[in-house]
Amino acid sequence: LALYFHSGEREEKCIIEDIPTDTLVIGNYKVQRWDIHKQDFLESAPGLGMFVTVTTPSAEVLLSKLYGPQGTFSFTSSLSGEHIICLQSNSTRFVAFAGSKLRIHLDIRVGEHFLDESVVQAKDKVNEVNFRLEHLIEQIHHISKEQNYEREREEKFRKTSEETNSNILWWAIVQTLILIFIGIWQIKSLRDFFISKKLV
C-alpha cells in the first residue's frame, strides 16, 4: 500500500469516485497511529478501527462498517454518479489531545482490472493467453460502460447550457417589458399628479 496521508484522530477524510452503474470498487487501507513517546508511527495499533462509509449520489448510505486497522472494503454501484467514500477512525480520545494524528494508507481500484496471477501459475500456454484475453475483454467492457455514462453526463451538461441560454433570453425580455411598462406608468402617474396639482 503505497500512497498515504495524514489525518486528525477524529477527522473524517473523504474521497469522491464518479463511476457508472454496476461498477465494482475495491479499497485497501491501512491506518497507523502516531506515538508520542517513540515520536514515530506505530507499526500496528490494536484496537484502532476505521469506519468506512460509502454514500451514493442519491444521498443513500451504501456501506457503513467498522473495520480493523487494516482492511479491504468493496461495493458495487447501483446508480451512476458521484459516490463518496469516507474514512473515520473510531478513536475515543478527546480532540484536545495534542500532537496526535493518524497515517492512512489508501489504494482504491475501480473496475476489475487487477490480474489474478495464481491462474497464470498453471504454466499452460493456451490458458495463459486465454486468461489475458478475458482480462482485456473485462477492460473493454469497463471502457464501454464509462463511455455510456459519459454520454449521460454530457447530455446533462448540454441541457444546463441550453437552459442558461433560454434563461438569459427570457429574463432580458421580462426586464425590457418591465422597463417599458414602468416608464409608461411613471409618465402617466406624474402627468395625472401635475394636472391634479394644477401645475400644468
Next chain:
Amino acid sequence: MLLRGSGTAGLWWWLTLLLVACAARASEITFELPDNAKQCFYEEIVQGTKCTLEFQVITGGHYDVDCQLEGPDGAVLYKEMKKQYDSFTFTASRNGTYKFCFSNEFSTFTHKTVYFDFQVGEDPPLFPSENRATALTQMESACVSIHEALKSVIDYQTHFRLREAQGRSRAEDLNTRVAYWSIGEAIILLVVSIGQVFLLKSFFSDKRTTTTRVGS
C-alpha cells in the same frame, strides 16, 4: 466472466507478488479541498523510478490550486501557484518519502474538488520474460499491443471525463448566477422606478404647502 483464484489463497499470493514486484503503482484520487486548507500526500519511492504526477481542478471558484512536490531531503522539485491543470514527470534521484501538497489557502470561501494521478514506475510486462524459452507468439504480442492501446484509451477517457466535469460545473455556476442576478435586477428596477415617482411627488407636495402659505 473474470477468472478468480480459489478463495483467499490466490489473493494472498497476488498480494505477495505485488509487494515483490513493487515497481508499478498508480493512485488516482478525487477529493474535496476546503477553503484555507492544505492536503498533503506521501509516497515512498525507490531511486531511479520514473514517476508522473498529474492533477486537475474539477469544481470550485476559479478552478485553480497551488501544488508543491518535495523530495525526501525537502528539496522542492515542483512548485506552481494557482494552476488549473498540470502534468509533471520526474525520476527519483534518491530513495525516500516524496511529498506533494495541494493548497487552497489563497481562497476564502470556495471549496475545490481536485483530482490527481500519481504514477510510480512502469507497469509490469504482460508476459514476463524471466521464465520463457521462446519469443512472444503472435497471439501474445497481439495481446500486449491491445493492452497498451486500451491503457491509452482509458487515459484519454479519464482526461475527457475531467474536462467535461469541469465544463459542466462552470455551466451550472453560470446558470445559477444568471437566474439570481436577473431576479435581483428586476426587483431593483421596480423598487427604484416606483421610488422615483413617489419621491418626485413628495417634492411637489412640500412646494405646494409653501406656495399656499405665501398665497394666504
